[in-house]
Amino acid sequence: MAHLTVEVVYRGIFQKNLAARITRGIVLSSRKAGRWGISFGRYGDSPQRNGVPAKDFAIVADTKEELEQHMARYEPKELHVTICVDDTLFKGVESWAWYGLQPINRLLLPDGHLLVTSTRSQSELLRDAHKKDSPYNLWILRGKASFSGLWVFKEDHTEARLLGALAKIAPHFMDIDAVSAAIREAEWGSELKVTSARKAYERIEGRRIAITEGNDEVPFSFEMPKWWEMREGLTIPAIPVGKPVEGGKGYRPERNPYFKKFSTRTMRPVVNFDTCVKCTLCWIQCPDSCFDVTPDGLYDANMESCCGCGVCEAVCPVKDCITMVNESAFDDNKSQWEMWRQDKDAYQVWAKQKIQDKVGTVRSHGFRYRGQYEEELAEGELEVGGMPVTEGIPGENAEAKGVRPKRHIHEATSIVTGVPEAPGA
Amino acid sequence: MAVATKPGGAAIVEEQEMLISGSEAVAEALTLADIDVVTAYPIRPYDTVMQAIAKKIANGKLVAEYIVAEGEHSQFEIVKHASTVGARVFCGSSGVGWMYAMEAITVTPALRVPMVALVGNRALDDPGAFGVEHNDALSVRDLGWMLCWIDTSQEALDTTLIAYRVAEDRRIFLPVAISADGAFLTHSQAITKVPSAELVHRFLPPYNRGDLLLHPDNPITVAPQVNEDWVIEIRRQNDEAIRRAYGVIEEAYADFRRVFGRGPENPWFEEYMMDDAEIVLMGMGTLSLPVKVAIRNLRQQGKKVGLIRLRWFRPFPYEQLARALRNAKAIGVIDRDYSFGSPFGSGVVATEVRATLYNAQHRPPLIGFICGLGGREVTLEDVNKTVDICFAAANAGRAERATYWLGVRE
Numbered sequence: 001m002a003h004l005t006v007e008v009v010y011r012g013i014f015q016k017n018l019a020a021r022i023t024r025g026i027v028l029s030s031r032k033a034g035r036w037g038i039s040f041g042r043y044g045d046s047p048q049r050n051g052v053p054a055k056d057f058a059i060v061a062d063t064k065e066e067l068e069q070h071m072a073r074y075e076p077k078e079l080h081v082t083i084c085v086d087d088t089l090f091k092g093v094e095s096w097a098w099y100g101l102q103p104i105n106r107l108l109l110p111d112g113h114l115l116v117t118s119t120r121s122q123s124e125l126l127r128d129a130h131k132k133d134s135p136y137n138l139w140i141l142r143g144k145a146s147f148s149g150l151w152v153f154k155e156d157h158t159e160a161r162l163l164g165a166l167a168k169i170a171p172h173f174m175d176i177d178a179v180s181a182a183i184r185e186a187e188w189g190s191e192l193k194v195t196s197a198r199k200a201y202e203r204i205e206g207r208r209i210a211i212t213e214g215n216d217e218v219p220f221s222f223e224m225p226k227w228w229e230m231r232e233g234l235t236i237p238a239i240p241v242g243k244p245v246e247g248g249k250g251y252r253p254e255r256n257p258y259f260k261k262f263s264t265r266t267m268r269p270v271v272n273f274d275t276c277v278k279c280t281l282c283w284i285q286c287p288d289s290c291f292d293v294t295p296d297g298l299y300d301a302n303m304e305s306c307c308g309c310g311v312c313e314a315v316c317p318v319k320d321c322i323t324m325v326n327e328s329a330f331d332d333n334k335s336q337w338e339m340w341r342q343d344k345d346a347y348q349v350w351a352k353q354k355i356q357d358k359v360g361t362v363r364s365h366g367f368r369y370r371g372q373y374e375e376e377l378a379e380g381e382l383e384v385g386g387m388p389v390t391e392g393i394p395g396e397n398a399e400a401k402g403v404r405p406k407r408h409i410h411e412a413t414s415i416v417t418g419v420p421e422a423p424g425a
Numbered sequence: 426m427a428v429a430t431k432p433g434g435a436a437i438v439e440e441q442e443m444l445i446s447g448s449e450a451v452a453e454a455l456t457l458a459d460i461d462v463v464t465a466y467p468i469r470p471y472d473t474v475m476q477a478i479a480k481k482i483a484n485g486k487l488v489a490e491y492i493v494a495e496g497e498h499s500q501f502e503i504v505k506h507a508s509t510v511g512a513r514v515f516c517g518s519s520g521v522g523w524m525y526a527m528e529a530i531t532v533t534p535a536l537r538v539p540m541v542a543l544v545g546n547r548a549l550d551d552p553g554a555f556g557v558e559h560n561d562a563l564s565v566r567d568l569g570w571m572l573c574w575i576d577t578s579q580e581a582l583d584t585t586l587i588a589y590r591v592a593e594d595r596r597i598f599l600p601v602a603i604s605a606d607g608a609f610l611t612h613s614q615a616i617t618k619v620p621s622a623e624l625v626h627r628f629l630p631p632y633n634r635g636d637l638l639l640h641p642d643n644p645i646t647v648a649p650q651v652n653e654d655w656v657i658e659i660r661r662q663n664d665e666a667i668r669r670a671y672g673v674i675e676e677a678y679a680d681f682r683r684v685f686g687r688g689p690e691n692p693w694f695e696e697y698m699m700d701d702a703e704i705v706l707m708g709m710g711t712l713s714l715p716v717k718v719a720i721r722n723l724r725q726q727g728k729k730v731g732l733i734r735l736r737w738f739r740p741f742p743y744e745q746l747a748r749a750l751r752n753a754k755a756i757g758v759i760d761r762d763y764s765f766g767s768p769f770g771s772g773v774v775a776t777e778v779r780a781t782l783y784n785a786q787h788r789p790p791l792i793g794f795i796c797g798l799g800g801r802e803v804t805l806e807d808v809n810k811t812v813d814i815c816f817a818a819a820n821a822g823r824a825e826r827a828t829y830w831l832g833v834r835e
Contacts (some may be wrong), residue, residue: 044652074653095654227658231645232666233537233598233637234659240645 001193003061003070004173006081006166009089009104010056011266012048018085018146019056025163026058028186031245032178036067045095051308052264053093060173079107081169083162086145087118088266088327090128092219100221103130110134113169117143117158119313122207127331131214139206141165145266157196160188164197165204176201182202199253222258248310249295255305261288262333265308267324269301270351273340275321284310294337303333319401323355335362432788440618442683446685447610450578450617451543451603452477454585456487457625461512464492464500468522469555470607478515495761499523501529508538509639509647513589513632516540519607520547523561533600534569534663536648537637538601539592541585546710547607548799550717556800557607559709559762569663571601571670572739574709576695578617581605583681583688586629590677593632596669608800609711620685628684670740693742695734696749698724702731704815705750708759709774711733712803716759719808735774743781750782754819756791757811759803763795769827796831807831
C-alpha cells in the first residue's frame with residue numbers, strides 16, 4: 001500500500017498547458033501500472049498572470065481508498081516529488097501577496113525528490129535552492145525551460161521526458177513501460193514521444209542533497225493578520241507616494257511591502273547607464289512602476305518591483321541599452337545604478353558578462369511572430385529545448401536597434417503536427 | 426402639539442401633526458436627516474417615496490443630489506459609491522426591481538456601506554402583480570443587511586431616523602432596509618407627528634465615515650480581489666458588526682425616547698395584550714391591524730390572545746423572543762411570504778421562530794399560516810381561524826399540522 005504525491009511548479013500562463021499535461025500524464029501512466037490517481041491545479045492560481053509561480057498536482061495510489069485519504073485536503077502539504085519546469089523558480093515561489101517566499105524544496109518529505117529541467121549544473125542550482133532540514137534528491141533533466149503562451153503549447157517533448165524521468169524516480173507507481181503505454185495509447189499517440197521518454201529515463205541524473213547544501217538565506221515571510229486586525233469594509237491602505245532618492249533629487253515610489261515579486265520574473269533588465277538617453281520610455285511604460293529615477297536622471301530597475309516582462313527592453317530606442325537577461329544569472333537584487341556609480345568600468349565588465357550569459361538561456365515569453373515556434377523547435381536538440389533565443393523581445397524599436405527577428409517558416413521536416421498559430425500572428 | 430421653550434425664551438414647535446402616507450413620512454424623515462444623495466427608478470409602490478422626495482427638493486425643503494438611474498442596479502451602485510465618499514444616502518425599490526439590483530445590494534454590506542433603503546414590499550413576478558408580499562426584502566436576509574418592518578406612518582418616520590443612526594454608527598456600518606407593505610402603508614395617509622429639525626439634530630449626528638472614507642487625503646483601495654486566505658476573515662468582520670447591532674439598536678431607541686419623548690420601550694417587537702396571553706399570534710407589518718381588532722373581539726369572549734409584531738428581522742431578536750414566548754401555550758405565525766420547500770412548508774418568519782425556540786425550555790406548539798399573499802386582505806375571519814387552530818393545538822399539546830394556507834379559494 002503506497003501513494004505518491006507530486007507537484008509541478010510552473011510559470012503562470014507560459015507553462016500552464018505544460019504543467020497540466022505532466023500531471024495528466026502521471027495519472028494516465030500510473031493507471032497503466034494499475035494504480036488510481038487524480039490530477040488538479042491549485043484553484044487559487046487560476047487567475048494566473050504571466051510568469052507568476054503556480055502549481056499543479058498529481059496524486060496516485062495503489063487503491064481508491066488510499067487515494068481518497070490523500071486527496072482529502074485542499075492542496076497537498078507534503079510531497080514525494082516536486083517537478084520544477086523552470087529553474088529560476090529555485091530562487092523560491094511567491095505566487096500571491098502575503099505568502100512570503102516559499103523555498104522550492106519546502107514541501108518535500110525527507111528523502112523526497114526534486115526534479116528540474118535545467119541546463120545548469122547541480123552546484124549552480126544549489127546556489128539558489130534554500131537549505132532544507134532533511135536530505136532530499138536532486139534530479140536534473142537536461143533541457144531549457146519550455147515556455148509558450150496561453151493558447152499555445154510547445155511540442156518539445158518536455159512532458160514526455162519528465163514522465164520518463166519520473167519512471168526512474170518512482171518505478172513502483174509508473175515504470176517506463178507504463179509511461180510508454182500511456183504516451184502511446186492513452187493520450188498523445190506519438191512513438192517519437194515514447195522515444196523521448198525512454199531517452200530521458202536513461203539519461204536522468206541525480207544525487208542526494210545533504211542538509212548542509214543549499215542557499216543559506218532565510219526566505220522572507222509574513223504573519224497574516226487576524227480578522228480583527230484587518231481593516232473593515234474591504235479597504236486596504238494605499239501604497240504611499242514616493243520620495244526623492246537623495247538630496248531632494250530623483251524619485252523612488254513606495255512599494256507593496258507584502259509582495260516582493262522576486263520570484264515572478266524569469267528575466268531581468270540590465271541597463272547600460274552610459275548609453276541611456278534619458279528618454280523616460282522605460283519608466284513610463286513599465287507596468288509595475290519598477291524604475292527608480294536616480295538623482296542624475298537615469299532609470300534604475302528596482303528588483304523589488306520588476307516582474308521581468310521585458311517591456312522596457314522593447315520600448316528602449318537605444319541599441320543594447322536595456323537587455324533582458326536570464327534571472328538565474330543573478331545572485332542578489334541590488335541596485336545596478338549604485339554599482340555603476342561606484343565603478344563605471346567594473347560595471348561595464350559585469351554587464352557585458354551578464355549579457356553574454358543570456359545566449360541560449362533567455363526565456364521566450366510566448367511567440368511573437370509567425371514561424372518563431374517552428375524555428376525554435378527545428379534548430380536545436382530536444383535535449384536543450386530547441387534553438388538559443390538571443391534576441392530578447394524585439395519590440396517597437398527593433399529595427400532602429402538593428403534587431404531583426406527571422407520571419408521565415410522552416411522547410412525542414414517538423415516533428416510538430418497540428419500546432420495552433422500564435423494569436424495575432 | 427408639543428411646545429418647548431428655548432433657553433432664549435421663545436417658544437418653538439417641536440413636533441407638528443401632518444396627514445401623510447407611510448411613503449411621505451419617510452420623505453419627511455429624509456428631509457430632517459438632510460440626506461445628500463438619493464437615487465430613483467420608478468416601480469410601484471416604492472415610486473411614492475421617490476415622488477415625495479422629488480417634491481421636497483422642488484419645494485426647496487431639501488437640498489440633495491437626486492439621480493434617476495437607468496435601472497435599479499445602477500440606482501444602488503450610485504448610492505453605494507456616494508456613501509463611500511461620505512454622503513448620507515437613500516435608495517429603495519420594490520419586488521423585482523429590488524431583485525434586479527441584487528448584485529449591488531449584495532456588495533453593500535460587504536463594503537460596510539450604511540445605506541438606508543425603503544422596500545415597498547411587492548409580490549415578485551411572475552405573475553406580474555403589485556400587492557404586498559415580503560419575499561422581496563427577505564431575499565437578502567443572509568447578506569448582512571439589517572431588515573425591519575414598519576406598521577404605521579409614524580413608525581415609518583421614526584424608523585427612518587433610527588435607521589440612519591444605527592447604520593452610520595461606526596461600530597456597525599451596515600445598510601438598513603425598511604420594509605413597508607405596499608398599498609396598506611405606502612398609499613394610505615394617517616395623522617403623523619413630524620419633529621423639528623432641531624430635535625432630529627439632537628438625535629442624529631452627522632455621518633462620519635472616518636478611516637474608511639474614500640478621499641485623496643485618505644488614500645485607500647476598496648474591494649480588492651482576494652483568494653481563500655482572506656474571505657472568511659472578512660465574513661467574520663461582518664458577523665461581528667451585525668452582532669454589535671443588538672446593543673446599538675437598543676441604544677438608539679433609548680436615545681430616541683429621551684430626545685422625542687415617545688417611541689417603543691422594546692425596539693425589537695410590539696407586544697399587544699401579551700401580559701396574560703395564552704395564544705400568541707406573530708407577524709410583520711400592517712397585518713397587525715386586523716389581528717389587533719380580532720384579538721379585542723376574542724378577548725371579549727374571554728379568549729386570552731396576544732400579538733407580537735416583529736419590527737426587526739435582522740438582526741433577529743431571538744433571545745428577546747424566547748423570553749416573550751415563555752408562557753405561550755401555542756404560537757401562530759402569520760407569514761405574508763412563502764418559502765417553497767422549507768421545513769414543514771412554513772413561511773420564513775415561522776421557520777425563524779421555530780429555530781429560535783429549538784433550544785428553549787418551553788416549546789409550545791407552533792403553527793405557521795401563509796396568508797395575505799399578493800396583497801390579499803388578511804381578514805378578521807382569517808385571524809379567528811388561526812386562533813381556533815392555535816387553541817386546538819394548545820389543548821392537544823401538539824399541532825395537528827405545521828402549516829396552513831389561509832384565504833385560498835378551495
